[in-house]
Amino acid sequence: MTYTMDNKPYRPFGVAQDLLYSKSPEVLMEGPAGTGKTRALLEKANLCAIKYPGMRALLVRKTRESMTESVMVTLEQKVLPNGWPMLTGPSRRQRQCYRYPNGSVLVVAGMDRASRIMSTEYDMIFAFEARELTEDDWESLLTRLRNGVMPYQQAVADTNPDAPTHWLNQRAQRGQMTRLLSRHDDNPNVTTAYKERLDQLTGVRRDRLFKGIWSGQEGAVYDLWDPAVHVLEKHEIPEHYRRIRSIDFGYTNPFVCQWWAIDPDGRMILYRELYQSHGLVEDHAQTIAKHSAGESYEATITDHDAEGRATLERYGIQTMLAKKSLRSGIQAVTARLKKADDGKPRLMLMQNCLIQTDQRLIEQQKPTSTSQEFPGYVWHRGTDISESPVMVNDHGMDAMRYAVVYLDGLADNALDVRVLGQ
């Protein structure tokens, strides 16, 4: 049989182009509905199949069934070259793979038939609508990534955003996945009518499918948080700046001590941090004293733990009690996270300012510093009156609030905080 394979026209825009060149081992292609995410993944699969004879790629979704009417339609109609020899084979529903004349193959599967996937190895894995998968699914897929025909191996997930707490968002936040933000401008084929339909959606669905942001019932308490705005490069703090420390006690949960400097404009900068679980207050006190040598502090603010405070004081660390009103404290922090007239916020965190990283927290997949707590610090929405932040991984958040309330006092009008949190 003779045939010619003639590529269909495709021009990648925005991050679709970045994806083609990326060799990053794990990539998260995220964005609102209809930005061209799935098409970009399929184009890369096809190009690599042609370029690297004998390569194997896996195209996967949570269920095999869901592949048939979504991914496979785009693949067959938009991506596979004209004159494709195999489309006359089994029907789409039965099809298990697409074989190329050069020996490459795209395998089609669902996690509902994981044994089929797991019995073989691949150079690339493309997971579509990956928010449907569990992190266990993803990690078992990664173990299959060792076919070694291509010069690099890669797993790419495409997804619409989900809740901020979703494992994909957290995994990218931790730096384990390269995040590519796909936007409607990247798809020349998207119509105004389509975008208008998405714009009509409300609430969380509009956030995720129109705006493309990770948004949940349990929206982020500090939704202004943006590492590009609030994280500073490491630098020396001039000696004359005001300084305070704030402490949140913990044993099973991390014990947190934050060192804050206040610059002449009143901007507070976290310049050193102890974030450590399973340590005795005794030991923390020594660590704090050691790292504080040569500096002096206006105040050291702590939460209510009489014994813990007594221990600190034995090591020369005089403490004062934090004002604990949660809502107005959150409001005071929110005010500082906003950009001031000079374009900068009034609260910033220095990069790499941890004294040491707590390996146990890494193993438990928990935040290892205050900055890592932000994305998971979310509102728990019961009936609106009972709304409060969920009380997990909030130790750095608490210490930060004590420091802000010490400097600024409690914000008035605490009831308005719900509006700020949305």
Ligand SMILES: Nc1ncnc2c1ncn2[C@@H]1O[C@H](COP(=O)(O)OP(=O)(O)O)[C@@H](O)[C@H]1O
């Ligand atoms: N660069 C492009 N050029 C032409 N059509 C595109 C391009 N990117 C996407 N499309 C088309 O837009 C439609 C939506 O793309 P799709 O990849 O399914 O979006 P998403 O997965 O982001 O929801 C598809 O028909 C796709 O073929």
Ligand SMILES: [Mg+2]
């Ligand atoms: Mg898609």
